[in-house]
Amino acid sequence: MRLCVIGCGNVGRLVAKNRGVLGVSLKFFDRHPERCFEVCKDDCEVSTSFDEFLEGCDLVVEAASPEAVRQYAPQVLRKADMVVLSVGALMDKELYGRLLRIAENYGTSIVVPSGAVAGIDAIKALKNAGIEEVQVITTKNPKALGVNVEEKTVLFEGPASExxxxxxxxxxVVATVSLAAGKEATVKVVADPSVDKNVHEIRVKSKAGELYVKVTNVxxxxxxxxxxxxxxxxxxTLKELVKKQRIRIGT
Ligand SMILES: NC(=O)c1ccc[n+]([C@@H]2O[C@H](COP(=O)([O-])OP(=O)(O)OC[C@H]3O[C@@H](n4cnc5c(N)ncnc54)[C@H](O)[C@@H]3O)[C@@H](O)[C@H]2O)c1
Incomplete structure (x- = not known):
C-alpha cells in the first residue's frame, strides 16, 4: 500500500518513523519540499507537484494545516480515502458539506482520528440517544498557545466554530468532539503557566446519561x-486502515 502524506512537519516525521510498523511505502508533499527531503532520506518519495503527488496514492494523510484541507481535500477525495488531522477545517459547514458530497460521489471516505482526547466512542454512542449539551475546556501552558501570560487566564469562551x-x-479536539456529537461544543481555552501538560476536559449531557472525561497529555x-x-x-488509526483487522475493539 502506498501512503501519501501532505505535510513534513512533526506528524509527517512521526509517520516516517513508523513506516516499518505500518508496512507501507511512503510519499510526501509539502510547500517546503526541503523538509520532506530531510524526513525521507533515501527510503521514501517526495513530490514537488501536487498532481504528481496524488498519482498512485491508496490513502492520503493530511498533516499540514486547515488551509491544506481546504486546498487539497476536494482533489484527494476524487481519488482516495483521506485521514484529516487539521479537523478544525471541517467545522466550516460549507466545506464539510462539499467534501461529503464528493466522497459520496467518488466512493471515498474522510477519517478523523480521536486525536488528543478519549471518549469519542461514547460520544458517538450517546448521539443515538440525543445529546443535550457538549462542553470542552482546554488548558495548556501559555507557550503552547503562543501567548505570554503570568497567571491562569481564560483566553476564549464561545462556540467550537469560533x-x-x-x-x-x-x-x-473541540472540532473532533463536536463532529462526533453532531452538536457544536461550547469551548473554554485556558492558558495556565503552572501546567506543563495539555489538558482537555469534556462534559456531555445526554438522555442516556452524562459523560466527563479528563485527559492530561504529555x-x-x-x-x-x-x-x-x-x-x-x-x-x-493508520494501522487499522492499512492492515485488515481480524478483531476490532471499540465503537
Ligand atoms: N487531530 C489531531 O489529533 C492532530 C494531531 C496532531 C496534529 N494535528 C494537526 O495536524 C497539522 C500538522 O501538525 P504538525 O504538528 O505536523 O505541524 P507542523 O507545523 O510541524 O508541520 C506542518 C507541515 O505542513 C506544511 N504545510 C502547511 N500547510 C501547507 C499547505 N497548504 N500546503 C503544503 N504544505 C503545507 C508546512 O510547511 C509544515 O512543514 C496541524 O494542523 C495540527 O494542528 C492534529
Whole structure:
C-alpha cells in the first residue's frame, strides 16, 4: 500500500518513523519540499507537484494545516480515502458539506482520528440517544498557545466554530468532539503557566446519561502544541486502515 502524506512537519516525521510498523511505502508533499527531503532520506518519495503527488496514492494523510484541507481535500477525495488531522477545517459547514458530497460521489471516505482526547466512542454512542449539551475546556501552558501570560487566564469562551478560527492548530479536539456529537461544543481555552501538560476536559449531557472525561497529555517533544496521545492515535488509526483487522475493539 502506498501512503501519501501532505505535510513534513512533526506528524509527517512521526509517520516516517513508523513506516516499518505500518508496512507501507511512503510519499510526501509539502510547500517546503526541503523538509520532506530531510524526513525521507533515501527510503521514501517526495513530490514537488501536487498532481504528481496524488498519482498512485491508496490513502492520503493530511498533516499540514486547515488551509491544506481546504486546498487539497476536494482533489484527494476524487481519488482516495483521506485521514484529516487539521479537523478544525471541517467545522466550516460549507466545506464539510462539499467534501461529503464528493466522497459520496467518488466512493471515498474522510477519517478523523480521536486525536488528543478519549471518549469519542461514547460520544458517538450517546448521539443515538440525543445529546443535550457538549462542553470542552482546554488548558495548556501559555507557550503552547503562543501567548505570554503570568497567571491562569481564560483566553476564549464561545462556540467550537469560533475557537478553531482563533486557535487553528491548537484546538483540533473541540472540532473532533463536536463532529462526533453532531452538536457544536461550547469551548473554554485556558492558558495556565503552572501546567506543563495539555489538558482537555469534556462534559456531555445526554438522555442516556452524562459523560466527563479528563485527559492530561504529555506534549510531543518536537511540538508542544501537539499532544503525544494525538500522534499515537494517528498511528493506531493508520494501522487499522492499512492492515485488515481480524478483531476490532471499540465503537
Ligand atoms: N487531530 C489531531 O489529533 C492532530 C494531531 C496532531 C496534529 N494535528 C494537526 O495536524 C497539522 C500538522 O501538525 P504538525 O504538528 O505536523 O505541524 P507542523 O507545523 O510541524 O508541520 C506542518 C507541515 O505542513 C506544511 N504545510 C502547511 N500547510 C501547507 C499547505 N497548504 N500546503 C503544503 N504544505 C503545507 C508546512 O510547511 C509544515 O512543514 C496541524 O494542523 C495540527 O494542528 C492534529
Amino acid at each position: 475557537a478553531v478560527k482563533r486557535f487553528p492548530t491548537n484546538v483540533n 506534549p510531543s517533544p518536537d511540538n508542544p502544541k501537539t499532544s503525544l496521545l494525538a500522534a499515537l492515535s494517528l498511528i493506531e
